[in-house]
Amino acid sequence: MDTTVYRQLDPPGSDAPTTGRTTRPDDRPATAVRARGLTKTYGTGEAEVRALDGIDVDFATGRLTAIMGPSGSGKSTLMHLLAGLDDATSGAAYLGETEVTGLGDTALTHLRRERVGFVFQAFNLLPMFTAEANITLPVEIAGGSVDRAWLATLVDTLGLGARLDHRPSELSGGQQQRVAIARALIAKPDVVFADEPTGNLDSRAGAQVLGFLRRSVKELGRTIVMVTHDPAAASYADRVVLLADGRIAGEILDPTPATVLAGLDALRTIEDGDSR
Numbered sequence: 001m002d003t004t005v006y007r008q009l010d011p012p013g014s015d016a017p018t019t020g021r022t023t024r025p026d027d028r029p030a031t032a033v034r035a036r037g038l039t040k041t042y043g044t045g046e047a048e049v050r051a052l053d054g055i056d057v058d059f060a061t062g063r064l065t066a067i068m069g070p071s072g073s074g075k076s077t078l079m080h081l082l083a084g085l086d087d088a089t090s091g092a093a094y095l096g097e098t099e100v101t102g103l104g105d106t107a108l109t110h111l112r113r114e115r116v117g118f119v120f121q122a123f124n125l126l127p128m129f130t131a132e133a134n135i136t137l138p139v140e141i142a143g144g145s146v147d148r149a150w151l152a153t154l155v156d157t158l159g160l161g162a163r164l165d166h167r168p169s170e171l172s173g174g175q176q177q178r179v180a181i182a183r184a185l186i187a188k189p190d191v192v193f194a195d196e197p198t199g200n201l202d203s204r205a206g207a208q209v210l211g212f213l214r215r216s217v218k219e220l221g222r223t224i225v226m227v228t229h230d231p232a233a234a235s236y237a238d239r240v241v242l243l244a245d246g247r248i249a250g251e252i253l254d255p256t257p258a259t260v261l262a263g264l265d266a267l268r269t270i271e272d273g274d275s276r
């Protein structure tokens with residue numbers, strides 16, 4: 001049974017497919033990340049909380065996808081399970097063809113280091129290092145060599161050129177978050193998970209950061225999955241996945257702030273109906 005409560009599909013004339021581009025300039029799989037029957041419960045018996053309840057979802061390569069839903073709907077839990085930061089109770093999460101939920105600790109550490117990038121609400125930069133060192137350090141710690149041409153592309157795309165020698169305390173919040181995005185992208189991970197990336201920024205700096213995230217996808221072909229509460233932020237995405245009560249409740253393609261608000265309103269109506 002299709003339990004989707006809200007679906008706003010392609011506007012007329014849109015060529016946006018739900019999964020991946022029809023032609024990609026490389027051999028990456030069309031679906032970067034997927035979940036099948038992904039379930040997470042906390043506690044047992046009376047105290048059991050079903051944070052995720054049989055999630056089936058695909059995230060396309062080369063796309064910016066936003067995950068939205070009411071507080072407690074399972075957004076962070078979903079992201080943590082997809083990134084291998086937490087164990088599933090049942091079901092599976094895949095990064096490309098790798099089943100993340102089937103990996104041991106060592107393999108998970110490698111996967112997170114080599115194939116996944118993270119951007120958090122708090123920028124998590126190292127205060128004693130310059131912006132450039134913050135970007136390149138993860139590659140150097142992992143024993144790799146920095147691709148200088150890719151670094152230059154990222155610095156250019158993220159508008160960081162004049163700031164590379166500055167320490168985090170000498171950068172604005174928006175600039176710090178752009179450094180954090182460059183750090184997340186430097187190893188060309190299969191996917192970047194961004195958890196409320198504009199949560200600590202004012203609306204102008206937030207809009208800039210979202211614009212750069214979008215450019216990273218459109219111009220550099222990267223894949224980003226972003227959790228956000230903000231309909232304006234979600235409207236930068238190619239697609240919004242709606243969660244409610246640990247389930248996929250719908251999706252919005254080519255979202256605008258208005259269509260995102262309408263989708264969230266539809267979820268609220270369903271929730272109000274449930275609690276009556």
Ligand SMILES: Nc1ncnc2c1ncn2[C@@H]1O[C@H](COP(=O)(O)OP(=O)(O)OP(=O)(O)O)[C@@H](O)[C@H]1O
Pocket residue numbers: 042043049050051069070071072073074075076077078
């Ligand atoms: N460690 C935990 N122990 C017990 N319950 C938890 C734990 N982590 C999350 N939960 C519960 O799981 C459900 C989903 O939580 P989650 O943090 O994924 O929601 P969310 O949509 O990200 O919420 P928010 O928007 O408020 O950050 C909630 O009911 C939450 O209380």
